[in-house]
Amino acid sequence: NAEECIESTVLYDGPHPELAAKLEKEILETNPGVKWDDIAGLSEAKRILQEVMVLPLLMPEYFQGIRRPQRGVLIFGPSGTGKTLLAKVVATECGTTFLNISCSSLCGDCYGESERLTQCLFEIARTHAPTTIFIDEIDYLCSSKGSATEHEASRRVKAELIVQIDGLNNSNKMVTVLAATNFPQSLDEALRRRLKKRIYIPLPDFKSRKELIKINLKSIKLAPGVNIDQVARRTEGYSGDDLTKVCRDASFNGMRLKISGKTTEEIKNISKSEILNISITMDDFLEALDKIKPTVSATDIQRYEKWLLEFGSS
Ligand SMILES: Nc1ncnc2c1ncn2[C@@H]1O[C@H](COP(=O)(O)OP(=O)(O)OP(=O)(O)O)[C@@H](O)[C@H]1O
Ligand SMILES: [Mg+2]
Incomplete structure (x- = not known):
């Protein structure tokens, strides 16, 4: 200020x-x-x-x-x-x-x-x-x-x-x-x-992880079948930052699929509403979870x- x-x-x-x-x-x-x-x-x-x-x-x-x-x-x-x-x-x-x-x-x-x-x-x-x-x-x-x-x-x-x-x-x-x-x-x-x-x-514990996922996805559409409880269960040991990365990565996945194999010209022609309507699916989460692993170790926590x-x- x-x-x-x-x-x-x-x-x-x-x-x-x-x-x-x-x-x-x-x-x-x-x-x-x-x-x-x-x-x-x-x-x-x-x-x-x-x-x-x-x-x-x-x-x-x-x-x-x-x-x-x-x-x-x-x-x-x-x-x-x-x-x-x-x-x-x-x-x-x-x-x-x-x-x-x-x-x-x-x-x-x-x-x-x-x-x-x-x-x-x-x-x-x-x-x-x-x-x-x-x-x-x-x-x-x-x-x-x-x-x-x-x-x-x-x-x-x-x-x-x-x-x-x-x-x-x-x-x-x-x-x-x-x-x-x-x-x-x-x-x-x-x-x-x-x-x-x-x-x-x-x-974050289970309940906080659920909350954090919801905070992160506030402005994003979820596809039917997305199970936040399951994501929260799968992310035991993840820090808030790790979990935020998972949400971020998952939220980009639909877009990645949409543009894969397309030329720049074709990408330009995709309509805005089509892009904004991409929702996150459970598969997006599962893929992100495979990629992003927890950064804090159990020994750290013990310390x-x-x-x-x-x-x-x-
Ligand atoms: N409890 C939480 N609620 C909401 N977002 C969180 C929470 N914990 C972590 N995050 C996310 O993780 C990011 C990093 O958090 P922050 O920078 O506060 O961590 P930190 O504890 O200060 O880490 P470091 O010790 O590395 O500095 C935040 O910008 C936010 O996106
Ligand atoms: Mg800090």
Whole structure:
């Protein structure tokens, strides 16, 4: 939302206006327009997020003292299960300023810049409170990949992040840090302790898979005989993203059949209504299922569940 960005440049009156301007360029889309209903399943995660992010805004008097809301929230789970999507819903539905920042844009090149950028981010957040700072793939800050200077920069961002989250706990400005990761195991203890609310985003169960198929095929015609229950049963172990790929692939199949063997000229002559009327058949699904296999392994899942047992919270 470009207008908001410009406005916030004006509002910022901290000590580093040039860094604030740089950061605001990096802060990504602020209103992605994803609704609660666009997410299949995950009702527990939705409930917890509402409780942490929305209720304290609605009844601040209640959320005092021991009921003080958690300022650090972690969503974790296998790839393609809707973590980033959930954050986008928070952005759209929670009515807070949403700052979507990537770890790499907090890592500065020169000495001390990483700390200043991180401080600056929180200054911007406080200016616009209530604010959600979303940090996707937060494990990046703890990984030792990349060059030595990169590693050093992310270590500094992490240290400053910890200081800043501690600061939030002593302030009555409503700023929440929402972080997401596929590698919760790589977070160190210090960072983990600041992300007190930890929400597991598992692979979709049967009911959620059915819901997800319906969401994906909202605008598409189904041929008689399409059995969504059967597709949902056959996709045990698929992530939401895998399942979306299956639906997408199946939805193209009718078109593929229609144009196969035709010349470009012949394809041009197919009428629009004929194309739009192609419906998805059960065979399309079965073909797609043969092609697209689940990307998350059972060992991966075990690893998440083990971490959940040890460090999870609800
Ligand atoms: N529960 C869900 N409801 C609706 N769509 C979903 C769901 N889970 C996954 N998807 C689909 O999968 C795509 C990828 O989801 P998303 O990017 O949120 O995954 P992620 O958990 O952030 O993955 P990664 O850990 O790899 O970043 C979404 O754009 C959406 O199409
Ligand atoms: Mg993601």
